[in-house]
Amino acid sequence: MTAPHAPWWREAVVYQVYIRSFADDFPQGGGDGVGDLRGITSRLPYLRDLGVDALWVTPFYTSPQHDHGYDVADYKDVDRLFGTLADADALVARAHELGLRLIVDLVPNHTSSEHPWFQAALAAGPGSAERARYLFRDGKGPDGSEPPNNWLSVFGGPAWTRVEDADGRPGQWYLHLFDPSQPDLDWRNPEVPAMFEDVLRFWLDRGVDGFRIDVAHGLFKEASLRDQVRPEGDDEPELHVPALLRRKDAPAGDPGEREHSMVERLLDDEPMWDQPEVHEVYRSWRRILDEYDGDRMMVAEAWTQTPESMARFVRPDELHQTFNFAWLGAPWDAAAFGEVITDSLAALASTSSTPTWVLSNHDVVRHATRYGGGPAGVARGRAATLAMLALPGSAYVYQGEELGLEQVEVPPEARQDPSWFRTGKPGRDGCRVPLPWSGAAPPYGFGPGAGQPWIPQPTDWADLTVEHELADEDSTLAFYRRALAARRAHVLGTDEATTAEVEGDTLVVRRGALTAVLNTGTAPVDLPAGEVLIASGPLPAGGASLPPDTAVWLR
Template sequence: MALASSSGPSTERAWWRDAVVYQVYLRSFADADGDGIGDLDGLRQHLDYLVQLGVDGIWLNPCYPSPQKDHGYDVADYRDIAPEYGDLATFDALTADAHARGLKVLMDLVPNHCSSEHPWFRAAVAAGPGSPERARFIFRDGRGDDGATPPNNWSSIFGGPAWTRIVEPDGTPGQWYLHLFDAAQPDFDWTHPDVIGMFDDVLRFWFDRGVDGFRIDVAAALYKHPGLPDWTGGHYNEYTHNRPQVHEVYRRWRRIADSYAPERELTFVGEIWVPGVADLAAYLRPDELHQAFYFDLLKQPWNGQLFRSSIDGALTGIGSTGATITWTLANHDVHRTVTRYGIVRADEPHESLDRNLAFIRPRGEVDTALGERRSRAACLLLLALPGSQYLYQGEELGLPEVLDLPDQVRQDPTWFRSEGLDPGRDGSRVPLPWTAQAPSFGFSPTQVTAEPWLPQPQWFVKYAASEQLKDADSTLALHRRALRVRRDLFSTVDRAVTWIDVPGRDDVLAFRRDSVTCVVVFGDTPLRPPAEWGSIVLCSAPVHQGQLAGNSAAWLHTP
């Protein structure tokens, strides 16, 4: 047996340390007003569904006013709600309804960039070179005699160059501005005090409205190398990410959040893509972020040894410091687990693309039935791990990725900027099926004719929540049982993890937390659990003659 521990010196038991948070991609969750776009009232109508599912809180993807070039991650106003989703009064009602049901509410904050329609950026374009308005963003002259070459060779994460040239107020070709994502998303210059002050005010605005925390978008990218030199070191650009100055921002924000204590326990969770676990742990020091997603596990293919190595990395690199490990296997930027784990023959991604796409948005031949079995097993593994977990909407329904969206309906800028080489993220954002009834499977009211903003395939009927609620063996039923049992089994146990080696079975991952054993069979050969592991409490697939099926998981308990 090998021992790893996520126990640290801290004894704090804030709500977020063991919470299960449900990610709501609001645009695709539920449409109450019939315009084909999900909204806050649609979410309010399904809060009881989330309570019965058993989650502790919700994280809302951006619902601020936005031109929707990147569906909310291009923010035009950080202190309001987009009209297609509702208004501030509706948001306040949602927060009150959620809190009345014991659910925490987290918003999505986008501090690296805003929309090109943000008043600051429009003023910057109108003001001209060298103006105070342009100093809030990263404007530079181009290279060459006529300035027609971008200031450096940096690439956009969405594909293509990270610079766009503007037309100056006098009509002549002018300066270039930096955008790590789409051209409609100009990057702020975080060395400017106006930027720092604005986000201080934004945090307080939403905290004062009752928000319980924020997920921070692209949290490692706020600061850039001041000299803006060319980058030649590979896909991960260390001149645009993980600069040391970013940590002071989160110390500042932590002080703001802590100023609401002890009456409120607020949290920040960072979206942080960094080279290694030590880099990630640096954001989780006691005076910085409370949480940061551990994406390494999400990137692993269906392999027990790779899963164990990744989990070990988090336990030793993060858990041993006393920080909370924040696990997730899916979100709005990656292909759904059913599809990722169901790929039986993968296509090679284009050499121009980030190599991470082979793990998070793979293409290839998919065995959906196999992917469903593996996804159900992964659910039990995830919920057995010590720390907090984030579940992406629709994963509890076992939804596969919609891989065959027609090109003409796609809206993700990654698809367009990569000229279709990146499959994009639309397939994980297709509106949810609530009922088996056409035309929108309960996503919109039945009496309206507006089509959902992304088309739903007819096979969604198989995954409708209403039908799964009638089936005790459905993926939705499994999630509800797992979340309920998790509270009883893991609420008071030690957070230490003890690995259990199974002789001759490299395809089996097993670990123990106090009196509970979690076992995952990654291969096809069944496994008979040893008697000392205890009795099966929950299993992702039927047990035959005391044996766990291949590609399944179980929780066992000894009194």
């Protein structure tokens, strides 16, 4: 059994709140169609009753919102779109009253182009101390008109933008691995780590329980900023975000719309990602968090090449967790799931961390759609979730998956993802549509306003609202509540070894007295003997077999 004093995060279920799309200042007022801090606070009882242990809130700091908060202009204040510092304090306090932990997003790879540091860099000019905080370089060619290297932005196009000098002439270039409004910081400049250590303490002193580290693998680049070696003709980004961003039913033949795993898209040569120097940053941050009581934690968003490179981020003196994107990237296939489980557990065996498991987030196509969409996709999503919740470690749930929400086809005129404007590809808006809470028509109780929220909701979501699903014991929401309760009753505190076996299209996970069986095939499979604790869908009378697209727990 796990020791009673084990840190809370080791087996936590964490609910991701995409702040713009969770709740709009309800019932306080508001009504601008954009979610905010008071909206989250008002809905915390829903999360408590769902059965999660913590919530992770995406960035709410001062920002021009070019990338919806991931372009930060002030890390120690709240954007007025979302509220005030007092609202943030109230959210922390109310979460703790309800027994919930609060994790906030930290964005250390880049700032906003409107951050005072970057504005000072533009004003100061080449060779200045102000520019040394970022990655400014002279261009190539006789007149410096070519980018310093061949790196590509994750959001499409070159990863470099040229600025004008004070006299109006073309000047240096600056690196932005994402949008031009998100200039990358130079972490070899001591001012940069000093600033973020101050930011950490600011929010720890306000009571937050942890941090989700955005682009945790990207802080350092190879110092030479050399060209990336890419296959001839490969003009896609070197990738941070996989093709799982794209819709499964996108037009065939468009290489940007192929469905494949993150590992397949990653290139062998990545001088802009996962450099060894990044680990000393996290050792210094770990020392800071260890000064505070309450088992404060950090979880990395680190898209890495292998399970072994993922595990390096959670060595005993570094971060506490890192997202297991191999699980998210696995197709609907028992063998693929089994391989991820086995490899992940083996890679983490020598660390002090526990695995994390996640199926969806604000950057990828919702898993119900990835698994085929419609009733079959939703059934598969429920089954994958039940299998995930049987595994050791913690699980992360993306808002709306507990309602069975699928990816939305957002009309072009309503799209707001910066990658859409740079590439013309659908991007991430379809997984960020605001939640439906109640009623029969948009905005479905999202806020007190009468019109559509910041991304329009479908008109056929009446049966997917929280209100509707709470009244239906067969709903996906009811299933999630039962599954999380079953996890607390039958899984938590179990230290027995976990094994994953694949038999044809069937995954069998054994963990102590618990056996979880997942059928990814097209025909029923026989079940081993045991008491049925919970199933993701209906079982035939007698419970001797498991239908396709279904999972079950047995004892």
